[in-house]
Amino acid sequence: MQAPVIVMNTNIDRETGRKAQVSNVTAAKTVADIIRTCLGPRSMLKMLLDPMGGVVLTNDGNAILREVEVVHPAAKSMIELSRTQDEEVGDGTTSVIILAGEFMAQALPYLERNVHPIVIISAFKKALEDAIKVIDDISKPINVEDEAEMLNLVKSSIGTKFMNRWSDLMCKLALTAVKTVVKEEDGKREVDIKRYARVEKVPGGEIEDSKVLDGVMLNKDVTHASMRRKIENPRIVLLDCPLEYKKGESQTAAEIMDENHWNRLLQIEEEQIKEMCDRIISVKPDLVFTEKGVSDLAQHYLLKANITAIRRVRKTDNNRIARAVGAGIVNRLEDLKEEDVGTKCGLFSIEKIGDEYFTFITKCENPKACTILLRGPSKDILNEIERNLQDAMCVARNVFFNSLLAPGGGATEMAISVKLSENSKTLEGIEQWPYKSIAESLEVIPRTLIQNCGGNSIKVLTQLRAKHATGNHSWGIDGLTGNIVDMNEYGVWEPHAVKVQTLKTAIEAACLLLRVDDIVSGVSKKKSGGGGVQPAPQEMEGEGELGER
Incomplete structure (x- = not known):
């Protein structure tokens, strides 16, 4: 039996070895350069046009990179970093991209000298451990009650x-x-x-x-014009069920033989609605919120009982109201009990702002939910x-x-940079050079802050290095003037969690991209429009498949 022959089709784009690594470094640097000018108080704004024709003006790194469309897989990976940072700690989205891009750029000379990526990664990981210790040392506690x-x-x-x-x-x-x-x-x-x-x-x-x-604010109005629009200390019932005729779950057919049957059917529906409303009225509420609809008949019965109803409230809003007023959300009216009624609200009112009506549930005692x-x-x-x-x-x-704070204005990065430079002298072998490159890379944050406000980066960075060399770890850059200042007096501090997360994310991402030695795209040039490396092996189809016999 003849052995199968595997044909590597020429339609597959492939970058291997050095070419793939250089390509990744270039992509990372390009993404970092896009938002480098968005760091610091003197940062520039980016104007983004989305596909729908809308305009976004922002200097928030995450918002910018969300709108940018890239083809290169390494660039996509970089953009993912800012999203991760935003979800994890909510700040430092610009710094993490600038640092990751700089780490990649600093690794390139060692790759060109045939230093194995695993050696570089090992040095980077060691540098990360030492950097986190430095952040712990220079951080100070804060009283969250102050x-x-x-x-x-x-x-x-x-x-x-x-x-x-x-x-x-x-x-x-x-x-x-x-x-x-x-x-x-x-x-x-x-x-x-x-x-x-x-x-x-x-x-x-x-x-x-x-x-x-x-308390909570909703973009809603009452269902019936005659219902009360201002109630003090209301009793509130929250429902997750419709106040309408019950319809059959699946396809329901009813055969009507004469007019009496039809009248009886309508009567049953009315009885259902009345029974529902009676159950609500029995707990004497002033306000009813439901996530579903309220029929005209139900509005009539509620209005007679002097109860205000608001319908089609979003589930998220209902959860907020429940937490603010101490109510329970009821799924079946049969289960409605006195303890489900919310009584912690001081004032219910409906106000018109601009062209729209808004419902306000305010003056709640210890609300635990709010609207800004x-x-x-x-x-x-x-x-x-x-x-x-x-x-x-x-x-x-x-x-x-x-509750720990690290000095801002590039002071933390400079302190780590000086400490890692000292540590690199104690290391032996090739590892000390990539280790030292992390120290040099971290200077990119203070340098960018100086450049963004038009300062002389070489002169100011030298002054800052001299300060840190003598142990003044709280000195950083004044982002408005580009001069060096003591952060204890200037008062710019950042959460310890943000600094640690920024470094971890940037170094881990650089290590991940350095391990890539092959980029394969199974989409032919004709399909992909002729440019870029497509990051989608799962899209390999047709003549571009591996393993074609």
Whole structure:
């Protein structure tokens, strides 16, 4: 029997060895260069056009890279870094990309000198361990109960953002929102800002009109015009079931022989609705929220009982209301009990803002859920403020979990750089050079801060190195003037968690890309439009398949 012959089809794009490694380094550097100018308080804005014709103006690294379309697999991997950083700690999305790009660039000379990637990776991992120890050494604890210290910290996170003009107001909003949703359970602290701190953007008014509500706000109006629009200390019932005729689960057929049957059918429906409403009325609520619909007849019965109903509330909003007013969400009206009624709300009101009606459930006692109402001149500005506010809330949340602060303004990176340079002299063999390259790479953060405000990077970096060499680890760059300052006096500090996560993500990503020695694309040039390396082996089809006989 003849052995099968495997034909490698010429339609497969393939980059191997050095070519693949150089290609990855170039891709990483390109992505880093896109957002290098977005670091620091003097950062530039990027104007992005999305496929729908919308315009986004932002200097948030994650928001920019979300909109950028790339073909190269290494570039896609880099873009994924900022998303990971954003989900994990919510800040440092620009720094992580700049650092990862610099680590890759510093590794290139060693690859060209035929140093094996595994040796470089081993040195990088060693450098990461030592860097984390340095961050631990230079970090200082913070008292999360001290509002002035917390406001200073949050201010440093948004000092580089578009909304730093209103930093006092925004810091207070972020801190109030996070403090509201903190929940202690069994000695563990839960801070779920994604689920329980919602941002509502309403164009119009002044930015100074923005506030954190001690409760929840919905873009809803009452179902019937005659229902009450303002109730003090309301009793609230939350439902996850419709107040409409019950319909059959599957295809239901009813055969009607004469007019009496038809009248009886309508009568049964009305009886069902009345029974539902009677069950609700029995617990004497003032307000009913349901995630489903409310029929006209149900509105009639509720109105007669002086109950206000609001329908088609989103599940996420219903969960927030439940947490704010201490109510339970009821799935079946048969299970409705007195303890499911929420009584912690001080005021229910409906107000008209602009052209729309909004429902406010405020003055809740210890709400544990809140809505941040943002006002501003246009949607673009509100979207950017929301992105910056999310970063500020994440920073405050991180400090609640890990109350350590590291100096900002590139001071931490410079301290690590100086320490790693000293350590590299004690290492033997080839490893010391890639290890030292991490020390040099970390200077990219202070250097970029100086460049972005038009300073002389060589002169200022030399002064900063001299300060750190004498043990002054809190000295960094003033992002507004480009001069060196003591962060203890200047007051720019960043959460320990953000610094550690940034370094871990950047070094791990660089190690991952350095291990790649082969890039294979199974999509032929004709299909892919002739350019770029396609990162999709699963799309290999037709004549471009491996193993064709």
